[in-house]
Amino acid sequence: MTKQLLMATVAASVVLAAAPAVAETDWDSLLGDHSGKSINMMVVNDPYIEAIRKMESKFEGLTGAEVTTDGFGYDPLHEKEILGCSQQDDQYDVLFIDGIWVGEFVEADCLEPVEDLWGDTDPSIIAWDDFVGSIAGQAQWDGKTYCLPVGAYWQVMHYRKDLFDKAGLKVPETFEETMEAAKFFTDNPDYPGMSGYAMNNRRGAAAGQQYFEWIYSAGGKPWESNYPGSEEPYADQTPLLNSEKSVELVKFFHDMVAYGPPGGEQYQWDDRFNAFAQGKVAMINAWSVRTPGLSDPDKSNIVGKWASAQMPHAKGEKTVPPVGGWIMCLNKHSKNKEAAWDFMRWFASPEIHKEWALIGGVPSRHSAFQDAEVQQKLPWTKELYTAAKTAWTEGRPRHPLTFEMIDAIGLQVNRAIIGEASPQEAMDTAQEKVTEMLKSEGILQ
Amino acid sequence: MSASEITIARPASRRLARSKDRMERLMFLVPAGVYLVALTIFPFVYSVYLSLHQAKLTKLHRMRFIGFDNYAELFTDSLFLDACRNIAVLTVASITVEILIGFFAAKVFFSLRETRIGAVLRSASIMPMMITPICIGLIFSYIFNPNLGIANFLLGEIGISPLGWFSDPSLALATVILINSWQWTPFMMLLMLAGLMSIPAEQYEAAEIEGAKWYHIAAWIEIPAIRGIVLVGIILRVIDNLRLFDIVYVTTRGGPGSSTEIVTFFAYKQDFQYFQVGYGSAAAVVILFASVIITAITVKYLRSAEDD
Numbered sequence: 001m002t003k004q005l006l007m008a009t010v011a012a013s014v015v016l017a018a019a020p021a022v023a024e025t026d027w028d029s030l031l032g033d034h035s036g037k038s039i040n041m042m043v044v045n046d047p048y049i050e051a052i053r054k055m056e057s058k059f060e061g062l063t064g065a066e067v068t069t070d071g072f073g074y075d076p077l078h079e080k081e082i083l084g085c086s087q088q089d090d091q092y093d094v095l096f097i098d099g100i101w102v103g104e105f106v107e108a109d110c111l112e113p114v115e116d117l118w119g120d121t122d123p124s125i126i127a128w129d130d131f132v133g134s135i136a137g138q139a140q141w142d143g144k145t146y147c148l149p150v151g152a153y154w155q156v157m158h159y160r161k162d163l164f165d166k167a168g169l170k171v172p173e174t175f176e177e178t179m180e181a182a183k184f185f186t187d188n189p190d191y192p193g194m195s196g197y198a199m200n201n202r203r204g205a206a207a208g209q210q211y212f213e214w215i216y217s218a219g220g221k222p223w224e225s226n227y228p229g230s231e232e233p234y235a236d237q238t239p240l241l242n243s244e245k246s247v248e249l250v251k252f253f254h255d256m257v258a259y260g261p262p263g264g265e266q267y268q269w270d271d272r273f274n275a276f277a278q279g280k281v282a283m284i285n286a287w288s289v290r291t292p293g294l295s296d297p298d299k300s301n302i303v304g305k306w307a308s309a310q311m312p313h314a315k316g317e318k319t320v321p322p323v324g325g326w327i328m329c330l331n332k333h334s335k336n337k338e339a340a341w342d343f344m345r346w347f348a349s350p351e352i353h354k355e356w357a358l359i360g361g362v363p364s365r366h367s368a369f370q371d372a373e374v375q376q377k378l379p380w381t382k383e384l385y386t387a388a389k390t391a392w393t394e395g396r397p398r399h400p401l402t403f404e405m406i407d408a409i410g411l412q413v414n415r416a417i418i419g420e421a422s423p424q425e426a427m428d429t430a431q432e433k434v435t436e437m438l439k440s441e442g443i444l445q
Numbered sequence: 446m447s448a449s450e451i452t453i454a455r456p457a458s459r460r461l462a463r464s465k466d467r468m469e470r471l472m473f474l475v476p477a478g479v480y481l482v483a484l485t486i487f488p489f490v491y492s493v494y495l496s497l498h499q500a501k502l503t504k505l506h507r508m509r510f511i512g513f514d515n516y517a518e519l520f521t522d523s524l525f526l527d528a529c530r531n532i533a534v535l536t537v538a539s540i541t542v543e544i545l546i547g548f549f550a551a552k553v554f555f556s557l558r559e560t561r562i563g564a565v566l567r568s569a570s571i572m573p574m575m576i577t578p579i580c581i582g583l584i585f586s587y588i589f590n591p592n593l594g595i596a597n598f599l600l601g602e603i604g605i606s607p608l609g610w611f612s613d614p615s616l617a618l619a620t621v622i623l624i625n626s627w628q629w630t631p632f633m634m635l636l637m638l639a640g641l642m643s644i645p646a647e648q649y650e651a652a653e654i655e656g657a658k659w660y661h662i663a664a665w666i667e668i669p670a671i672r673g674i675v676l677v678g679i680i681l682r683v684i685d686n687l688r689l690f691d692i693v694y695v696t697t698r699g700g701p702g703s704s705t706e707i708v709t710f711f712a713y714k715q716d717f718q719y720f721q722v723g724y725g726s727a728a729a730v731v732i733l734f735a736s737v738i739i740t741a742i743t744v745k746y747l748r749s750a751e752d753d
Contacts, residue, residue, distance in 0.1 A: 075718060078718070079717045079718065082503060082720060083502075083717075085503075086502050086503065086505070104503060107504055108502075108503035108504070202698070202700060202701075203698060203699060203700030203701055203702065204699070204700065261591070261592060262591040262592060262597070262607045262609065263590070263591025263592065263607075263609045263610075263611070263612040264591075264612070265609065265613075265701050266591075266611050266612035266697070266700065266701060275592065278592075400503065403718055403719060404718070404719035404721070407714070407718065411524070411700075411702070414700055414701055415703075417701075418612075418614050418701045418702055419614075420614055420701075420702040420703075420704075421702075
C-alpha cells in the first residue's frame with residue numbers, strides 16, 4: 001500500500017513537472033494605475049460570464065480601475081455591438097465578439113488591432129503561440145491580429161456512458177453508427193422517455209451553424225477553396241451547398257429527426273444541452289462552454305453518467321471538430337484604451353487564463369489544457385484538447401456576410417429537416433441564395 | 446394728430462397685434478413640430494431614401510443608388526411573400542377568433558353586469574392585455590414546450606400524443622394565432638360589452654314582448670348596435686397585427702421553415718441582424734403603406750356602414 005502511495009506520488013510529481021510552468025508575473029509593476037477609471041465590457045450571456053465577473057475585483061485591486069461586465073444574448077450582442085460601432089459609441093471599451101464576426105467588425109472599423117499595442121509587452125504575457133491554433137486564427141483577419149482569443153469553444157459528442165455500457169453498445173464513430181445507436185434508444189421500452197440524439201435543428205443560425213459543424217466531417221466543403229488545411233480558404237468562394245456530400249448531410253439531419261426528442265425540429269443550443277442534462281436523450285454534440293454544467297447537480301440529472309468522444313464522421317472520412325467561441329477585442333472608439341488594454345493583456349495572460357479556466361472559464365491555451373490542476377478538475381478537457389488540436393479555424397465563414405449567410409443556409413436546412421422541401425431542393429435554394437448574396441457584395445463575379 | 450392719421454394708424458396696430466398673435470401661436474406649435482419632424486417625418490423620409498439604395502450599415506460610405514431595385518427584389522423574395530401571406534392569415538384568423546369569443550364573453554359579462562362576481566371576472570379577464578407581449582411569448586414558450594410544457598402533459602393525461610406546437614410547420618402559425626387571440630380577445634370583449642350596455646333596455650323589453658328568441662335579439666338588436674364599435678376595434682387590431690413582432694421573436698423566430706415568418710420580423714432581420722438597411726427599409730416602407738391602405742379601406746367601409 002505504502003509502495004503504491006509512493007508510486008502515485010512520484011507519478012503525480014512527474015505529471016506536474018511535465019506540465020508547462022506558468023510563471024508568476026509582477027503585475028503591480030507592469031500594469032498602470034487606473035484609479036478612477038472604469039472599463040466596460042460587453043460579453044455574451046454564456047455560462048462563463050460569472051467566471052469573468054469573479055475576476056473583476058482582482059484587476060480592480062491591482063490597478064484601481066472599476067471593471068463592469070454586461071451580458072447579452074447572442075443576437076442582441078451582435079446587434080448592439082455593430083450599432084454601437086456605427087455610431088462610434090465609446091460606452092464599452094472591451095468587446096467580446098464571436099470569432100466568425102471578425103470580418104464584419106473589421107469592415108465596420110470597430111476594432112483596434114491588438115497587434116499594434118503589444119509591441120512593448122513581454123512576449124511571455126501575450127504568449128501568442130500558447131493559444132490553440134484553431135481559435136488563434138479566428139482572432140486574425142487579412143493577416144492582422146485584431147483580438148485576443150480567450151473564450152474558445154470546441155465541440156465533442158457527449159453520450160450516456162451508463163446506457164451505452166448497459167446496452168453493450170460501442171460508442172459511434174460514423175454517421176451510420178450514430179443513427180443506429182440513436183434508433184436503438186428511441187422508443188425503446190427498456191429506456192422509457194429516452195430519445196437518441198438531439199440536434200441543433202431550429203431555423204436560422206442554429207441549423208445554419210449545425211451545417212458548418214458537420215460538413216467537413218461529412219467529407220464536403222461549403223465553398224470551393226475551404227477545406228481543412230486550405231492555404232487560402234477565401235480564394236474561391238464559389239458555394240458548393242448543393243454538392244452530393246452536402247445534400248447527403250442534410251438528408252442525414254432530416255433522418256435523425258425521427259430519433260430525436262419531441263419538438264426537436266425547433267431545438268437550438270440550450271435545448272439540446274438541457275435535454276441531455278435532464279436525461280432525455282442519449283447523445284448530443286455541444287459547445288464545450290456548457291460541458292461543466294453536466295457535472296453540476298443543480299443543472300444535471302446525469303452527473304457521473306456521461307462521457308465524451310469525438311463527433312462522428314461519414315464513412316471513409318475523419319472527424320473535423322467545430323471551433324467557435326469568443327475573442328476579446330478593443331473598441332476602436334473607446335476613450336479608455338490604455339486601461340482596457342491593460343485589462344485585456346492581464347486577463348489573457350497564461351497565468352490569469354488558467355485561474356479563470358479553473359473557476360468556470362473556458363481553456364483556450366495549450367498551457368491551460370496541459371495543466372495538471374485543470375486536467376484534474378475538468379477531466380473532460382482531455383477529449384476536448386484532442387478536438388481543439390484537430391479543429392479547422394475556417395469551419396464557418398468569417399467574412400462580413402457570415403451572419404446573413406449562415407441564417408440563409410439555416411432556413412433551407414430547417415426546411416429540409418421539417419420536410420417542407422427535399423434536401424436537394426432546399427440546398428439548391430441555399431446555393432442560389434448564397435450565390436446571389438456573394439455576387440451582390442462583389443465577392444463572386 | 447389729424448383724423449386721417451388716426452384712421453391709418455388703427456388698422457396698422459391691429460395688423461401688428463394679429464401678426465404677434467399668429468407668431469405666438471406658431472411658437473407654441475414649434476415644440477410639437479420639431480418633435481414630429483425629428484422623430485417621425487425625418488426617419489420616414491430617410492427610410493424612403495435608404496430604400497432606394499444598396500446600403501449596409503457597416504459600410505454606409507459605400508452606399509449606392511439603385512432606384513426601385515430593392516422593391517422589385519422584395520416582391521420576388523419568397524420569404525417576404527411567405528411573410529405577407531402569414532401576416533394576412535394571422536390577422537384575419539386572430540380577429541375572427543377575437544370577435545367570436547369576445548362576443549360570447551361580452552354576452553356573459555352583460556348578463557352578469559349587476560353582480561359582484563361579474564365585476565371581479567371582468568377585471569380579471571382583461572389581465573392578458575396588461576402583460577407585455579415578450580412575457581406572453583415566454584410564458585407560452587414554457588406552456589407549449591414539447592418536453593416540459595403543461596399543454597402536452599395535459600394532452601398526455603387524456604391519451605393524446607404530444608404535439609409539436611412550435612415545431613410542426615402545420616401547427617406553428619395556429620399556435621401563434623392562439624397566443625395572439627388569447628391576449629387580445631379581452632379587448633374586443635370590452636368594446637362589445639360597452640356596445641351592449643349602450644342598448645336601451647326598452648329594445649330588449651319590446652323584443653321579449655314580441656317573442657323574439659336569443660338569436661333574433663343578437664341578429665336584429667345587438668349586432669347592429671355594436672357594429673360600429675366592432676369596426677373601430679377591427680381597425681385597431683389590424684394595425685396591431687401588422688406591427689406584431691414580439692411573440693414571434695420569442696417563440697418561433699419565424700420558423701419552422703417559413704411557417705411563422707411575418708413582415709416585421711423579416712424587416713428586423715434585414716435591418717438589425719444583416720444590417721442590410723436599404724433592403725430592410727424597403728420592407729418597412731411597404732409595411733407602412735400596406736397599413737395605411739388597409740386602414741383607409743377599413744375606415745371607408747366603417748363610414749359607409751355607419752351611413753347605412
